Amino acid sequence: MNQVDTAFSKELAKYGASDFAACYNCGNCTAVCDLTEKQANFPRMFIRYGVLGLKKDILKSREVWLCYACGECTKACPRQAGPAPYMAAIRRYAIASYEPTGLTKLLFKSNPFAILFTVALAVLLGFFLFTLKPDHDVSRWIFNWMPFDVIHDLGMIIFGLTGLALVIGVINMMRHLYSGNEKPVFEWKKVPGAFRYVLDEMALLKRYRNCDDDEEDYWAGKPEWQHPWFIHWSIMWGFIGLLVATTLDFLFKDPSLAIWWPSRILGTLAGLLMMYGTSMAMWYRIKKVTKAYEETQFSDWMFLVFLWIAGFTGFWLEVAVAISGHSVLNQVIFVIHTIISMELVILFAFSRFAHAIYRPVALFSYYFVKS
Ligand code: SF4
Ligand code: SF4
Structure with a gap:
């Protein structure tokens, strides 16, 4: 079972996701994204995962890789929560987490x-x-x-x-x-x-x-x-x-x-x-x-x-x-x-x-x- 981890936001900030806690879940970002589909509800849902610290839900997701960082969602966000850089950050986080030596984590974070x-x-x-x-x-x-x-x-x-x-x-x-x-x-x-x-x-x-x-x-x-x-x-x-x-x-x-x-x-x-x-x-x-x-x-x-x-x-x-x-x-x-x-x-x-x-x-x- 997934544990809620509120410290996860700080971790994601090191991968480039800084303002996503400002999100109030309006869904504009998902509505404007040309790449979301019935089965792929991003970026809004993934911002929730980040806020709640649901790391496993991010790592087991295929949808993270459907986004191409076009920035349309960021333009549409009323809270400047930066959903596009957030998606890029969780891809970095995923790459670093899959890689077994820990070197990628150090290279991305420092x-x-x-x-x-x-x-x-x-x-x-x-x-x-x-x-x-x-x-x-x-x-x-x-x-x-x-x-x-x-x-x-x-x-x-x-x-x-x-x-x-x-x-x-x-x-x-x-x-x-x-x-x-x-x-x-x-x-x-x-x-x-x-x-x-x-x-x-x-x-x-x-x-x-x-x-x-x-x-x-x-x-x-x-x-x-x-x-x-x-x-x-x-x-x-x-x-x-x-x-x-x-x-x-x-x-x-x-x-x-x-x-x-x-x-x-x-x-x-x-x-x-x-x-x-x-x-x-x-x-x-x-x-x-x-x-x-x-x-x-x-x-x-x-x-x-x-x-x-x-x-x-x-x-x-x-x-x-x-x-x-x-x-x-x-x-x-x-x-x-x-x-x-x-x-x-x-x-x-x-x-x-x-x-x-x-x-x-x-x-x-x-x-x-x-x-
Ligand atoms: S548009 Fe901004 S505030 Fe609305 S759900 Fe997306 S990230 Fe959150
Ligand atoms: S950056 Fe990603 S999530 Fe945002 S609109 Fe573009 S493809 Fe969709």
Whole structure:
């Protein structure tokens, strides 16, 4: 049975939900939300859960992942209770609670810790990088005081732990989703439909596109490529394209050659998409163009800045390779690019990035509830 815990509000404030206690339960937010459905009554109901401290009800919910933080509900709230940032905060809380090591909690809740951790990880990854080039002068200097094997094995363990944390996180999420009395009935015949639903959602962001179709909306009349759904789509597919291109480069060729190689062309297009998405997302946040962009957590900024730096340094190296520009500056850019890219992969399980895994899992399960 769920225990009422009034101290939970303080906990949620650390994840970015500050004013939700002002809510007087009018329901305007739910009424204006284009994404609520008969079975998915948010954000009002989830604000009640937060006020009463019903943590388990938040963690076992699929509906938390149906919201795309468009900010419409915040605009409609007469009490400035911030339902949109509240929904984003409980998603952060859920990610941190599913992840088994506790690292995500620290990264989300403490900005100084997040900075210290990413710097320390960057230094370690820098050392790890040199284990891949053991004959380099700097490598020899490093290995004088720390053995090659220790650094290399430590690096491999870190990558392994990231994958493991994500797998355990998904298992924890499933345990919560299927706890309680409202378990959806699994039916094999619905599985193709569930996959199609998730694919539509993830590949085309079908529901997210409904978020900004309001005639009164700031986005009304603006081209689709400026809309938040397209910015989200660009970042997601840009990053996936870059991961695929890097893997193909690694498997099939020396990445320092042939700019017209198909994987390199894919990398360039994906990089452009990601740079576009991250630049626009940062610009909208700086300008605070709508309610949805008014409150940005430090961890969200860090995520965007890392992606942007990875994209920018990637293009720098592309040009350096094309003009055969060998210089110390280009070597430094290469090290920065590789460290930031490795940090993004390692922090996948411990950051906002993890929603790319949790959301499809929740949507797949939700399909059985709604259909
Ligand atoms: S609109 Fe504001 S006050 Fe009304 S239920 Fe939603 S959060 Fe609460
Ligand atoms: S942020 Fe948008 S999608 Fe999320 S609850 Fe509010 S109106 Fe609905």
